[in-house]
Amino acid sequence: MVAAMQSRTSAPRPGRPRSVEADAAILAATRAALVELGWSKLTMGDVAGRAGVAKTTLYRRWAGKNELVVDAVAVLFDELELPDRGSLAADVEGVVLEFAALLERPEAKTALMAVVAESTSDAALRDRIRSSIVDRQKHLVMEGRARAQARGELPAESDDPETAARSSDLIFDVIAGAVVHRSLVSSKPVDTDWARDFTRLLLGGLTAISPT
């Protein structure tokens, strides 16, 4: 992704250009390998073989497994959308289910946790994840919040842009964190029942949880 951007934005350099088909083939092969092998058993040589590409070609574009997988998985997050479902509750429920469906895909679940784990001791990788994955989701929170404010479901946010950002960060961490934890750590399904319970908790708070 970053590599692709580089070749797209940079002025046409002399010499043979990098094969765009190879880029796509490598990323697709990486996702396929993640599905079949999981993170730990995935090797650069295997990916190269699947993509019909020499191993050296991979190393010319990505420093290693971590960077490659981040780019391979990042595009999955572009699918996330937030259609107007009429109410804040419906919007939250919808995005929760969408995000959960994304996490159900084996290439996503195994790769995401692994790269996050690596990023704890690799600042560059941390930035790469933030820009390639995290920031792409955050705008969903902004959209949903703006809509809810327009509907009168939420009060206008603070004038101070810092506090406004703080609260949207908070909401983001709560939603994404809860779904990830439910799905990957507790390894229980994020179904419509759970999404409804979670939405009620998020909107109304702990006291709102009571037998329906």
Place this chain on the structure above:
Amino acid sequence: MVAAMQSRTSAPRPGRPRSVEADAAILAATRAALVELGWSKLTMGDVAGRAGVAKTTLYRRWAGKNELVVDAVAVLFDELELPDRGSLAADVEGVVLEFAALLERPEAKTALMAVVAESTSDAALRDRIRSSIVDRQKHLVMEGRARAQARGELPAESDDPETAARSSDLIFDVIAGAVVHRSLVSSKPVDTDWARDFTRLLLGGLTAISPT
């Protein structure tokens, strides 16, 4: 941990017993290696060297890196406690900060995400994590909830034990998930400010978030 339990519960077998010092040394060496090297660069041979133990001894007790690290990190969660801080809000804030402090320890942050990632394609490891780590935390939710109900801060839970379990699972995923996501994915600090904001959101819901 499981290995230790095995040798503790099983009847005294004939022959030389396993060295308990070796167990402790290996687990400590594993944590030290996690701090210095992180997950990916940690090797069984390195751990054996640090522990002053032969590599074969490690393999006699653990099947591999995954199992070893789970056991090495599991004991960290025993530190988590939930002293009565007088109110539900204070209790939540306290456990959030405690959990965050635990996640700040490099041996915990790098190992936890990694084993969770591996567990997505390893059912046995998933069970091991659940029993060794997740279930140890869940009782904190029960405690806090029971206290809040005794104080009159929360209504009594449903008679149906299934719905009661469902809601405590939900609360657990929201709290743990949010802290993990904030700390490891968004890589921003879980400080007292954030803990206060989060607690207000959890107790009062989205509408309660407004300029103080």
Place this chain on the structure above:
DNA sequence: CGCTTCCGCTACGGGTCGTAGCGTAACTGC
């Protein structure tokens, strides 16, 4: 003392890593 199990050590085949070197292919500017 025999029996059993654990330990440390050495050695090994198999696999992955990341790089170097080579000849060739593709594209640019003169």
Place this chain on the structure above:
DNA sequence: GCAGTTACGCTACGACCCGTAGCGGAAGCG
């Protein structure tokens, strides 16, 4: 067309880690 430049496929390589086997010896039990 022709040099110049860069990318590609291929091969080969040392380095490292894996997980296991086999050995002699140590530590307990009866």
